[in-house]
Amino acid sequence: MTLKERLNADFKEAMKNKEKVRKDTISFVRAAIKQYEVDNREELDDAGIASILAKQVKMRKDALADFETAGRTDLLDAYNAEIKVLEEYMPKQLTDDEIMDVVKGAAAEIGVDAGSGKASMGKLMGAVMPKVKGVADGNNVKKAVEQFLG
DSSP: OOHHHHHHHHHHHHHHTTOHHHHHHHHHHHHHHHHHHHHHTOOOOHHHHHHHHHHHHHHHHHHHHHHHHHTOHHHHHHHHHHHHHHHTTSOOOOOHHHHHHHHHHHHHHHTOOTTOOGGGHHHHHHHHHHHHTTTSOHHHHHHHHHHHHO
16 A cells, blocks of 8 residues: 555545544645645655655644744644654654664765764765655754764
8 A cells, every 4th residue: 555545545534533633634744745746747656755744744843843932832732743643654763873873874985084073064964864865854864963073
C-alpha cells in the first residue's frame, strides 16, 4: 500500500470514527499533496509525499514557539496532536547518535577534521543533508555538525 493510499484509507477511517484532529490533519496533508501535484503536473511517489509531510511537521513545530510566547496553550495542544498524527506517516527518524555517525562518515569522505571550526560548516552540511533527507530534522543535523566541528 502506497503512502497516498494509506492516507486515503486512514482519512475514511477517521471520518467513520469521528476522530476530528486526525481527519483534519490528514485532510490538510492530502490537500497539500494535491496542490503540489496540480501545480507541478506530476504524480508524487512515497518519497515526495514524505517530503511534504516533513514540511508540514516543520511548519507546525515552528509555530509552537510563537504559541508558547503568546501563551496559547490551546493551540499548543492542537498542534502537538497534529504533529503526532503526521509523524505516524513519516519514515523512522534517526537518533542523535545515528546522525553523528552520518556526520563523521561524511566528514571522512570530504576530508573535514573534527574540531576544525565553523569554516567547514557549509561544506559538511552540504555533504550530510542529502544522506539524511527525510529521516532527520535539519536542526538536529545542524547541532550534530556544530558539535563535531567543536
